[in-house]
Amino acid sequence: MTLVEIYSKHNCHLCDIAKDVLNNALLKHPFELREILIREGDEYFETYKEHIPVIFINKKFAFQYKVSEQQLLDLLLEEKAPA
Numbered sequence: 001m002t003l004v005e006i007y008s009k010h011n012c013h014l015c016d017i018a019k020d021v022l023n024n025a026l027l028k029h030p031f032e033l034r035e036i037l038i039r040e041g042d043e044y045f046e047t048y049k050e051h052i053p054v055i056f057i058n059k060k061f062a063f064q065y066k067v068s069e070q071q072l073l074d075l076l077l078e079e080k081a082p083a
Contacts, residue, residue, distance in 0.1 A: 002031040002079045004062075004072075007054040009038050014065055018053040021067050029076050 006022060008015035022033055038045045038052070048054055055063040057075055 002076055003034065003056075003058050004031050004076075005034045005036060005056045005059075007036045007038055007044060007048045007056075008052055009049075012052060015053045018055065018063070018067050021069050021072065022055070025069050025072050025076070029073055031076055 004022060006015070006018060008019065019035070025031075026033060036044065038048055040049075051064055053063075053065065053067075054061070055067055055072075058079055062072070062075055
C-alpha cells in the first residue's frame with residue numbers, strides 16, 4: 001500500500017488544510033496516512049520547522065505548504081502503475 005507522510009506541527013493552519021485534503025483523498029483512493037508531528041528538539045525540527053507542511057509519497061518528496069487533491073490523486077495513481 002502507498003505510504004503518504006505529512007510532517008506538521010500543532011497550531012499550523014496550512015497543516016490543518018493539508019490534512020483535510022489528505023483525508024478527503026483517502027476517501028477516494030486508499031493509502032496509508034502517517035502524520036509526523038515535529039517539535040523543537042525533534043530529529044526533523046531544524047529541517048522542516050519553517051517549511052511545513054511537507055508531504056512525501058513512499059518516502060519521495062511530493063508537496064510543501066499546499067497540496068492539491070487532484071495532483072495528490074494523480075501521484076497516487078502513478079505509484080500504483082506498474083513500472
